[in-house]
Amino acid sequence: MNKKLFGDPKSITQSLVPPYIRELKVYQAGKPIDELAREKGLTRISKLASNENPLGPSPYAIREMTNALWDIHRYPDMHAYALKTALSELYDLKRENITLGNGSEGIMGYIARAFLSPGAEVLTSENTFIGFYILARSVGAHLNCVPLTKDYRYDVEAMANSIHENTKIIYIANPNNPTGTYINRQEFDQLMEHVPDHVLVILDEAYFEYANEYDDYPDSMDYRYDNVITLRTFSKAYGLSGIRVGYGFAHEDLISNLNKVKLPFEPNLIAQKGAVGALNDRPHLERTLKTNSKLLKECVTFLKEKDFDPISSITNFVTIKTGTPQASDDLFNMLLDKGVIIRPLKANEMPEFIRISIGTEEEMAHFYQAMEEILPKYNDLHGRA
Numbered sequence: 217m218n219k220k221l222f223g224d225p226k227s228i229t230q231s232l233v234p235p236y237i238r239e240l241k242v243y244q245a246g247k248p249i250d251e252l253a254r255e256k257g258l259t260r261i262s263k264l265a266s267n268e269n270p271l272g273p274s275p276y277a278i279r280e281m282t283n284a285l286w287d288i289h290r291y292p293d294m295h296a297y298a299l300k301t302a303l304s305e306l307y308d309l310k311r312e313n314i315t316l317g318n319g320s321e322g323i324m325g326y327i328a329r330a331f332l333s334p335g336a337e338v339l340t341s342e343n344t345f346i347g348f349y350i351l352a353r354s355v356g357a358h359l360n361c362v363p364l365t366k367d368y369r370y371d372v373e374a375m376a377n378s379i380h381e382n383t384k385i386i387y388i389a390n391p392n393n394p395t396g397t398y399i400n401r402q403e404f405d406q407l408m409e410h411v412p413d414h415v416l417v418i419l420d421e422a423y424f425e426y427a428n429e430y431d432d433y434p435d436s437m438d439y440r441y442d443n444v445i446t447l448r449t450f451s452k453a454y455g456l457s458g459i460r461v462g463y464g465f466a467h468e469d470l471i472s473n474l475n476k477v478k479l480p481f482e483p484n485l486i487a488q489k490g491a492v493g494a495l496n497d498r499p500h501l502e503r504t505l506k507t508n509s510k511l512l513k514e515c516v517t518f519l520k521e522k523d524f525d526p527i528s529s530i531t532n533f534v535t536i537k538t539g540t541p542q543a544s545d546d547l548f549n550m551l552l553d554k555g556v557i558i559r560p561l562k563a564n565e566m567p568e569f570i571r572i573s574i575g576t577e578e579e580m581a582h583f584y585q586a587m588e589e590i591l592p593k594y595n596d597l598h599g600r601a
């Protein structure tokens with residue numbers, strides 16, 4: 217029997233899809249390991265493309281998630297009592313100040329749904345987290361993006377000067393992805409002096425655990441402004457990207473409005489249990505931070521030795537300028553042939569840059585070896601002495 221094929225969808229997409237959705241591009245994730253293995257027939261692959269925790273999840277988290285499998289015929293606790301309690305104890309908050317979602321990106325989606333509408337003005341920076349641009353545009357918001365400074369940092373002064381009466385939300389990724397740079401305490405204070413009370417500031421602190429080791433990093437929880445929502449995640453230092461859990465802290469009035477648009481059973485049952493397990497394993501987190509800080513330093517030294525100029529990063533990734541989009545493509549493809557996946561930054565409108573996530577000791581050794589092998593040809597092609 218012949219299957220009926222879909223016909224010409226133009227008429228429905230024309231009438232159904234709003235122009236701001238038609239203009240969106242689908243988010244491009246880092247290349248999955250299995251895909252590269254299939255494409256190139258490689259067995260040794262190091263994925264340094266998505267800023268994940270290369271040490272993997274905590275064994276506590278795995279145990280909790282494994283036990284939870286016996287209960288998955290039940291819906292999750294929609295109030296996520298255990299996870300919210302664990303977070304409220306850790307950060308000295310009430311459960312009413314906490315919201316959860318499928319990753320911090322899930323919560324960004326709820327913020328967009330609850331607080332933005334077509335034409336609403338959102339102020340942020342150029343070259344920041346793409347996921348946020350997509351979510352804000354998906355509800356028809358207008359993005360006002362201020363360029364980064366010459367040293368690839370948020371231009372706080374220019375942002376403060378760009379706030380005007382229509383500004384509804386200011387989005388700040390601190391530290392920023394894909395640059396790894398951050399706004400410091402003084403800059404944060406300076407910005408907040410200019411932010412009117414009715415403007416919501418989203419402080420996306422996805423790399424908080426890494427950044428918090430730096431004295432002048434402004435942990436937004438030390439301030440507790442009524443018009444700030446802090447977003448954090450279990451995807452990075454806690455090593456749980458695959459189960460999608462993020463959390464947000466804010467005034468209970470903001471949280472209760474977010475909860476009205478939130479899907480009731482996010483995060484799912486396994487994710488809630490895994491996150492509690494991860495929070496209970498401080499040694500795993502400490503190991504993660506210590507390993508990252510050592511390997512990040514080594515990576516920066518290696519890149520400098522090879523005449524790259526890494527952007528100063530306080531995260532688990534480092535970004536370098538290759539100089540041209542072609543050079544970025546070449547470096548990415550040459551490394552791919554050697555089984556190392558890094559991230560080209562074309563989608564971040566930084567096509568002449570690439571980003572390297574910090575992996576395990578073995579993965580970094582793989583990256584260094586691959587670089588040693590490809591650099592003679594790469595340098596030749598791109599006029600590097």
Ligand SMILES: Cc1ncc(COP(=O)(O)O)c(C=O)c1O
Binds near residue numbers: 318389391448451
């Ligand atoms: C700055 C920033 N915010 C948010 C996210 C999304 O994290 P999650 O996995 O919690 O959705 C990322 C992921 O790369 C990120 O870099």
